[in-house]
Amino acid sequence: AQSVTQPDIHITVSEGASLELRCNYSYGATPYLFWYVQSPGQGLQLLLKYFSGDTLVQGIKGFEAEFKRSQSSFNLRKPSVHWSDAAEYFCAVGRQKLVFGQGTRLTINP
């Protein structure tokens, strides 16, 4: 069965610090992987995606993610966070039907 695990429910980092959000997946075929961000009261915005090819993918807002097949992981990174990055982050896997992780809430300390 397809599943996504985001081990960290809540992460707090200081503004300007680096960030890594973890995502592990279980998927029977070659996974299509996504990271979405949800600001309070807002919908889901696509940050980046991985379908094939280069395992390091760049997204919007300075985010990147690395696909590691051997670890079944697709971790999201940002070298220096901004206060506006505070939001809920969801990892998802799938093609027509997306399976989401439970989300990681990111808090930024000034």
Added chain:
Amino acid sequence: EPEVTQTPSHQVTQMGQEVILRCVPISNHLYFYWYRQILGQKVEFLVSFYNNEISEKSEIFDDQFSVERPDGSNFTLKIRSTKLEDSAMYFCASTGGASVTYEQYFGPGTRLTVT
């Protein structure tokens, strides 16, 4: 930039009533979806729709739910007899333009409150 829109943003209804949630997907997209997110829980797939028929549905999507594309622009989710446990945020998404991709673009959601 094209976007998915949803109306209303918030719907309050009494248990047992019918509700229709409306979505306008991105105009050249061919695949449409509904997801829901119960407060504090993960986003869950409900149904996918392509070529005027359901292509996949989850266990949640029982006989109380139905979807329709009544015209060339709208995509609706109907809940025939709402239950308290239907209270959630409902997201519409679309994908698949001229070259099919799997990037689903989500609307802002409709918060459904069943009392």
